[in-house]
Amino acid sequence: MEKLQTADELTEEIPDSAAGENEEAPEEKIVQGVHNYSAAEGYVRPTDPKVLEKLEWFQDQKLALMMHWGPYSQLGVVESWALSDADAGWSRTDIDWEADGRSFKEQYFGLNKTFNPIRFDPEKWAETAAEAGIRYLVFTTKHHDGFCMWDSKYSDYKITGEDCPFHTHRYADICGHLFEAFRKKGMGIAAYFSKADWHTDSYWAKGFPRGEYMWRGPSYVPAEHPEEWERFVAYTQNQIRELAANYGKLDIMWFDAGWVCPQAGQDIRLGEVIEEIRRWQPGMLCADRTVGGPYENYITPEQCVPEEPLGVPWESCITLGTSFSFAYEDTYKTPREVICLLVDIVAKGGNLAINVGPQPDGRLPKGAVASLKGMGEWLKVYGEAIYGTRVCDPYKKGNIAFTRKKDEDILYALELFPDEKTVVPEVVLLPFTEDVIESIVKVTMPDSGESIPFTRQKSGILVKPPRRPLDTAPIARVYRIERKRRSARTGEERR
Structure with a gap:
């Protein structure tokens, strides 16, 4: 690029x-x-x-x-x-x-x-x-x-x-x-x-x-x-x-x-x-x-x-x-x-x-x-x-970008591959702050709807996305991350 x-x-x-x-x-x-x-x-x-x-x-x-x-x-x-x-x-x-x-x-x-x-x-x-x-x-x-x-x-x-x-x-x-x-x-x-x-x-x-x-x-x-x-x-x-x-x-x-x-x-x-x-x-x-x-x-x-x-x-x-x-x-x-x-x-x-x-x-x-x-x-x-999202901390780390829906209950991590020859890793660390890590309840792949396991780490969550038989790296792997409902996390009314 x-x-x-x-x-x-x-x-x-x-x-x-x-x-x-x-x-x-x-x-x-x-x-x-x-x-x-x-x-x-x-x-x-x-x-x-x-x-x-x-x-x-x-x-x-x-x-x-x-x-x-x-x-x-x-x-x-x-x-x-x-x-x-x-x-x-x-x-x-x-x-x-x-x-x-x-x-x-x-x-x-x-x-x-x-x-x-x-x-x-x-x-x-x-x-x-x-x-x-x-x-x-x-x-x-x-x-x-x-x-x-x-x-x-x-x-x-x-x-x-x-x-x-x-x-x-x-x-x-x-x-x-x-x-x-x-x-x-x-x-x-x-x-x-x-x-x-x-x-x-x-x-x-x-x-x-x-x-x-x-x-x-x-x-x-x-x-x-x-x-x-x-x-x-x-x-x-x-x-x-x-x-x-x-x-x-x-x-x-x-x-x-x-x-x-x-x-x-x-x-x-x-x-x-x-x-x-x-x-x-x-x-x-x-x-x-x-x-x-x-x-x-x-x-x-x-x-x-x-x-x-x-x-x-x-x-x-x-x-x-x-x-x-x-x-x-x-x-x-x-x-x-x-x-x-x-x-x-x-x-x-x-x-x-x-x-x-x-x-x-x-x-x-x-x-x-x-x-x-x-x-x-x-x-x-x-x-x-992409659509209807806002900035999500940490917004970008290396080749991973982040967005969130406005209610903050749904986050996205987008793992980018600018070069189609890039080796696609089997395990990925998605970096989040401690409060976000503790609130995550589910990770899914938007293209298939498949839920994937994740492990909480000190610096983020570790995910293992499904392997896809591809000759080249995808443009991006996208992870949909669900958090506990805001009212359950903070006691506040959801907007």
Whole structure:
């Protein structure tokens, strides 16, 4: 399994020259398109009971399908980032058809005129996701390039625009059809929305000293041009309202472009529009990533996994392939790799948003589908140790991870085998604290329902799982551990 980098390691890789001039990033930096994540110590717990209820739902789901899709998929290049001249050093390594930034940007922004994913079938996507054990969708309604995957009345740069050949297709309003298909399968909806918009003339506005050379922020200083900035704020808030008002129930609004924030002098007053939306979408979560404060309802590590439990709601967004956007001849993580990743995240109290970039023709790549279905086969058998669980001390020891159901009477130990060639031991020590060891009454194997004997030791319980004739090590052996009922252990009422 490939080693995921920590956010600090990612930060160390970028040279100082890659930052745009006048770019004073907030405390959480965005490096080579990858967001660091907010410190758990600064987390602001919501006070709205409906939001708290939705956070409980969120922490039960564990597995999301994230999807970055837009006209850029035609070229198999990084989404949006190559448009920023200040980020060209890392983002244009695959751009070889035009050398100058102006021509490249014109060609990129013109990709809408050839984007025609006629093989897009939202029902098939939803069916694949359901088979994979996905519980909610995180879909890019708009990335930094400003292209709208819904029928926005505030922009002509959209999938339903007359200059986009797909606009006559029966599924032209992609967000509407996709959200409905996933809801029918019982999955939640998170609308990814970039607060930056590099296409609208109120953000990358012309006639300012920066000229043609652009960076990830606006082409002007908002405090010095408040009227121009207010134009952008109105535009952005209107699009956020539009998604929340016209596209059914949204469980989450997931905001990218963490540099668009008050700390960086780019205040779009997100809170006021979110509170307005919550009047008709009560409890809707808001993930204003890396910004902190009352509208970052959960933390979003990107392409990395925290070393330890964070103690607050969180979700790692990690690619199934090598990039968030579609890449030709991409390679995908195996089901074994993804399940080991998922278990590591869930044991630390997080969710995994596994990202797949759809093809330009509207289909999901075969390699990605095969991996997703392999994930789902494992989760059909062992999902009880994943969904609806919380952190269980000691959460992870060596290759053994732990989870628990919320009532604490049922625990799970997941013995992971990241390498299929690993020798599978006949006897396993499951480490627990003394109070847990004394309360255990039964150990079973979820795949067969078979009870297995166990022996209490000072440092845990010793179990001897049944031998299975396998040529390779399983992805994991999962143990279901029953404890004495809580009322019997403590005299407390069970919740």
